[in-house]
Amino acid sequence: MIKALCLLLAALFLAVPAKAQETRTLWAGLVYASNEPEPSATPGALAGFGEKLKSVFGYNQLQLVSERREALSDSTERTFPLGKKFRLFATRKSVKDGKTLFDLRLFQEDRLLVQTQAKLGRQSPLFLRGPLCDKGQLIIVLQVE
Amino acid sequence: MTPSEENFTAWVDGRLSREEAARFEEALGDALPEVGRDREEARKLGNLLRTQWKPAELTNGDFFNHQLLERIQAEESRTRPPSEPARHGVSLWRLLWIGSVCCGIAVMATMAVQPVEHGGARGYYAQVLNPKPGNSKISAKPFYSRKANVTVLWLDGLDRVSGEGRK
Numbered sequence: 326m327i328k329a330l331c332l333l334l335a336a337l338f339l340a341v342p343a344k345a346q347e348t349r350t351l352w353a354g355l356v357y358a359s360n361e362p363e364p365s366a367t368p369g370a371l372a373g374f375g376e377k378l379k380s381v382f383g384y385n386q387l388q389l390v391s392e393r394r395e396a397l398s399d400s401t402e403r404t405f406p407l408g409k410k411f412r413l414f415a416t417r418k419s420v421k422d423g424k425t426l427f428d429l430r431l432f433q434e435d436r437l438l439v440q441t442q443a444k445l446g447r448q449s450p451l452f453l454r455g456p457l458c459d460k461g462q463l464i465i466v467l468q469v470e
Numbered sequence: 471m472t473p474s475e476e477n478f479t480a481w482v483d484g485r486l487s488r489e490e491a492a493r494f495e496e497a498l499g500d501a502l503p504e505v506g507r508d509r510e511e512a513r514k515l516g517n518l519l520r521t522q523w524k525p526a527e528l529t530n531g532d533f534f535n536h537q538l539l540e541r542i543q544a545e546e547s548r549t550r551p552p553s554e555p556a557r558h559g560v561s562l563w564r565l566l567w568i569g570s571v572c573c574g575i576a577v578m579a580t581m582a583v584q585p586v587e588h589g590g591a592r593g594y595y596a597q598v599l600n601p602k603p604g605n606s607k608i609s610a611k612p613f614y615s616r617k618a619n620v621t622v623l624w625l626d627g628l629d630r631v632s633g634e635g636r637k
Contacts, residue, residue, distance in 0.1 A: 357634065377618040390634065408634045424595055437604030439625055441612075446595030451621055456628035463634060 347398075349425045350470040351415055354392040355407035358384035359461030374450045374466065381452060382462055390463075394470070402428075407465060410434050411455070415467075423447065425469050445469045482509045483516075596621035603627075 356371065358378060364386035367375035371387055378387055393405040397417040405413040416428040423446060430440040431453065443451055447469050455463035480486050481494050498505055598612035601623055608627040615622060 355634075374620065377615075377620045380618040381615050381620060381622055410631060410634060424597075433628070433631075438608060438628065439601055439603050439610045439623070441601035441610065441623065442599040443623075444595070444597040444599065446593070449594045449596045451596045451598070451623065453623045454625050456625075457630045458634045459632055463631065 347420050348396050349398075349417060349420060350394060350396050351403075351405075351417075351425075351427070352392065352394045352466075352468045352470050353405040353407060353413050353415070354466045355390040355411060355455075356464040356466055357388045357390050357458060357461055358382050358464055359386050359388075359459070360384050361386045371466075373448065374468075377450070378452065378464060378466070382454070382464060384461060386461075397425075408463075411463075411465070413465065413467075418442070427467075429467075431465065443467065478505075482512045594619050598623050 354370065356378065360383075365388075367387050368389045370389050370392060371378065375387055379385060390408045391406070393407065395403040395405065395415070397403060397415070400416055400418065402414050402416040405415060407413055410433050412432045414428075414430040414432070418426040418428055420426075424444050426442060426444045428440075429443055431438045433456070439453075445451060445467065450466050450468040453465040453467070455465055457463075477486070477490075477494055481491060486494060495502055598621060601610040601612060603610045603625075608625060611624045611626070613622055613624060614620070
């Protein structure tokens with residue numbers, strides 16, 4: 326009797342479809358920040374955090390050099406080419422309480438600049454201060470959409 | 471100068487200046503010869519003590535200190551009024567102060583070892599865990615800007631680039 330009950334429960338458990346893996350879309354952008362006498366308007370893609378960028382880095386103009394959006398549904402590593410020289414590798418590790426844990430590696434050409442883990446909530450940008458460039462500064466922005 | 475006990479001791483020990491000694495002896499008046507004899511005897515005794523008496527050498531100083539402290543504490547507990555709470559070497563205020571300092575150190579240590587994170591304020595959450603620079607010239611320091619409500623991974627020591635700012 327007990328054996329039959331256990332089998333029934335196991336069958337029911339297997340019959341329930343596995344919860345679909347939550348897909349997270351990671352947006353990465355390379356931003357060029359500079360100080361200009363007549364700064365142009367902040368691009369729409371940076372509107373959500375443009376003021377934060379200006380406040381933290383102290384520049385009055387922002388240009389979006391390149392951007393990449395990737396849907397991460399599993400732990401496969403994805404590449405985010407950023408500009409001519411930079412590449413970001415991101416691997417989704419886990420999703421818990423609405424926060425996504427990523428393994429990140431940032432390269433400048435073939436040179437590893439930094440590797441880290443980052444746990445990001447939705448619409449919570451993370452800024453990476455990149456190298457100085459021309460008269461300004463390069464900044465990498467990551468955000469889970 | 472009046473012949474007080476302090477002045478007398480200083481006079482015996484020869485610590486008075488010539489003028490002070492003269493005034494002191496004048497104040498003694500007729501008693502000077504007798505007091506003079508006392509001074510000589512006191513000087514002889516002092517010299518004898520200085521040359522002959524040597525303090526006993528302590529063979530076990532720590533044990534002696536311990537015994538002395540035990541004796542003092544026992545004496546204090548005997549003389550303390552019964553209503554007074556027993557002391558255990560450290561006062562309550564000092565214990566509170568030490569506790570506060572320890573808590574402060576613990577909070578600072580926790581903040582130092584925890585990764586930089588921020589969550590809650592206006593729904594923002596970004597946490598950087600254990601960043602490792604690619605080489606020894608680069609430093610990677612995460613911080614949270616309260617003003618901008620954003621987490622930043624600050625990379626320093628990167629080579630300047632050019633031309634990347636143009637699409």
